[in-house]
Amino acid sequence: MATTTVTRSAETRSSAPSAGRVRAKSPYPTWFYLPAAVIYGVLFIVPTLIAFYFSLTRWSIFDSKFIGFGNYVTFFKEPALVTSLWHTLIYAVVTSGLKVVLGLLLAVLLTSQIVARGYLRSVVFFPVLVSTIGVGLTFTVLMNPEKGLINQSLSVIGIQGPGWLTDPSYALLSVALVDVWKGVGLATLIYIAGIVSIPQEYFEAARVDGAGAWDNFRHIVLPLARPATVTVITLSLIGGLRSFDLIWAMTRGGPGFTSDVIASVIYKQYQAGFYGLSTAGNVVLFVVVTAIVLPLSRFLNRKEVEL
Amino acid sequence: MTVLQSRRPRKNLLLSFVAIVLSVIVFLVPFAFVLLTAIKDQQQASLLDFSWPHQFRLVQNFIDVVQARDYMLIIAFINSTILTVASVTLMVVFGAMVAFVLQRRKSRWNGLVNALVLAGLIIPPAVVPTIWVLQKIGLFRTMPGLILVEVAFGLAFVILLFRAFIGTIPRELDEAAIIDGAGPMRLFFRVILPLLKPVIITSVVVQSVFVFNDFTNPLYFLPGDQNATVQLTLYNFSSQYSTQYNLLFMNILLITIPPLIMYLFFNRQIVAGMTAGAIKG
Known part of the structure; x- marks a missing residue:
């Protein structure tokens, strides 16, 4: 035509x-x-x-020499490097799990009838826009074991707080918590968009049937906010697996290697001049991210269609 | 009676009170801490406690931060502004062009382009090989190089936003413009692009905040003090032995102001951009 x-x-x-x-x-x-x-x-x-x-070469500033799988052998033999792989997975699962749960709860709270809803929405969301390094350095100070505000406040009510970033068994989780503090606003926002788009008729019909708040949540909000859940999980997994700047700002992978993730290993090897090893780390990260995110998002999206 | 009550939504006061108190403790106290420490003198700031400043050194700390290391913060602000403006402009124009053709024209390329967009959202960039490529084309350690890197990494998100929006613009408009003798360039830049204003604002605001806050890419691709962007200036005030906490927090405060202004003016667009796809999945 x-x-x-x-x-x-x-x-x-x-x-x-x-x-x-x-x-x-x-x-x-x-x-x-x-x-x-x-x-x-x-x-x-x-x-x-x-x-x-x-990633298959020994690579310096000047030249690269093919060495086969040597870098990968090094990567998986060196305990400090292998643990970084586990740390990456733990970090990603903890942050995205907490973001899903807290984001959903906050979204339900912030779409309900409460005072100062606008203020609460802004205050929860604003950290998303603040510089990650700024947040990291601020919380490094707040989490200082002796002088930090968090442990000072805890000691007032008689609890002795741990060395959040100095204790090897807490460092990674502390950083993950700060990541959640900074990122939960985005998850909340996505859930709010999902909840607001649920037609009001469902809630009216449920009220006629005598449903309470819990029934509404369990049988209307939870299933119908599913696309939002898929988005939150996918986004925060991708972000969590790649996460570098917050960890770098707070612990630099320390104490020891107890909060090293793949992304920080890539940077450390790059700084040390082991370009081939650094690139091998990048390939490992690539494989981990695609092997987790692609099947997961396909699975989650397929389930949605069947509903 | 009871029916009337339940029909008019009542505000839950107890829940509101708990929520507000918790929000103050969890979210406002850290910001207040930054603000208070930023106006303390160095000695009091080094105590790291949450207290009222003995002396208000707002102006003095501000001057100290700006002057530190030969006005590095000023240079960094200029660098960050150039980086943000240039890269966001390019990624929005080029991204919109891709999204336009991708949405309008069904061809065998579509599957590939869609797959590449998805890949851009998921795959972590390979750092050292990118540096290698930049060196080969002579753009490593240069501002144009970093700008193009930010464009490359940001395109996928922009294309995604634009494609959904262009789908809502009726095709009849294109046809009318073509009948009036408009070529592709004219059709796109004069007819379509002005209609995309809402999504342009959204993507400009969201991507500006991302690029301005970016730490990793400048760290890798534009090293060197002269080239510092604002995120890297945060390391000016900490050394191994002592940290000037008052100046550090003043610096944090200063680099938080641009995103804050963006948020105050474009609150709704930011929310729209960041939740795009939440409902469709």
């Missing part, structure tokens, strides 16, 4: 340099992809692909 007009417009503009070929006459030209494709291809796709090659 539109063919004739398209042909005419192309004819009148035949002096334009790009109008040479017949296929280029579409009003939606393929070359619109070009600027984005060049930048994305050169600075994202190419590095991602050549990472697989460079």
Whole structure:
């Protein structure tokens, strides 16, 4: 139908340099992809692909030498590096689990009839926009074992707080908690959007049937907020697995290697000049992220369709 | 009687009270701590306690932070502004162009492009190989290099936002413009782009906050004091032996102001951008 007009417009503009070929006459030209494709291809796709090659080399500033799977052997033999893999998984699962639970509870609270709803929504959300490094340094001070505000307050009510960031068994979890503090606002917001989009008729029908608050939550909000749950889980898993700046700002992977994650190992190996090993870490991270996120999001989304 | 009561929603006062108290303790106290420490003198700030300042050194601390290390903060603010403005402009224009063609034209490329967009959201960037590529094209340790890196990493999210929005603009509009003799460039930049204003604002605001707060990419791709962006200035005041906490927190305060302003003015757009896809999944 539109063919004739398209042909005419192309004819009148035949002096334009790009109008040479017949296929280029579409009003939606393929070359619109070009600027984005060049930048994305050169600075994202190419590095991602050549990472697989460079991870198999001993690589310094000057040259690289093919050494097969040596870097991966090193990575999985060195206890400090293997534990970073587990730390990454723990960190991602803890942060996304807490964000789902707290985000959902906060969203239910902030969509219910309470005073100062606007204030509460803003105050929960604002940390999302604040610099991660700023948040990290602030909480490093607040979590100081002797002088920090958290342990000072706990000692007032007679609890002796742990050395949040100095005790090897707490450091990783403390950072994860701060991550939740900073990120729960986004989860809450996504859940609020999901809950608000639930048609009011369901709640009215439930009230006629005599349902209480718990029934509403269990049988209406929870199942119908499922797309929001999928988004929150996917987003926070991706973020948690890649997480670097908060950990770097708070513990630098310490004490020892007890809060090292893959992303901080990548940086440390890069700083030390082991580029091949650093890149191998990157490939491991790539595999971990895709192996977890892709099947999970496919599974979660398929279930949604069956409902 | 009871029916009337339950129909008019009553505010739950006890729950509200608990929520407000908890929000103050959990969320406001850390911010108040930053604010109070930022105006203390160095000696009192080093106590790290939550107390009222003996002396108000707001102006003095501000001057000290700005002057530290040869006005590094000023240079960093200029660098961050250039980085944010340039990279967000490019990623929004290029992303919108991709989303436009992707949404309008069904071709064999669509599957591939969609897969690449998804990959951009999920895959963690390979750090050292990116540095290698930047070195090969002569852009490592340069501002244009970092700008292009931010564009490359941010494109996927922008394309996703735009594609959904362009779907709501009727095709008849394109056809009318084409009949009036508009070419692709004119159609896109004069007809379509102005209609995308809401989603442009959303993506500009959200991506500006992301790029401005970015720490990792400047750390890797633009090292060096002269090139510092604001996030890296936070390490100016801590050394191994002593940290000037009052100046550190003044610095944190100063670099929080731009996102705060963004939030005050574009609250609704930020919320819209960040929750996009929450309902559709």
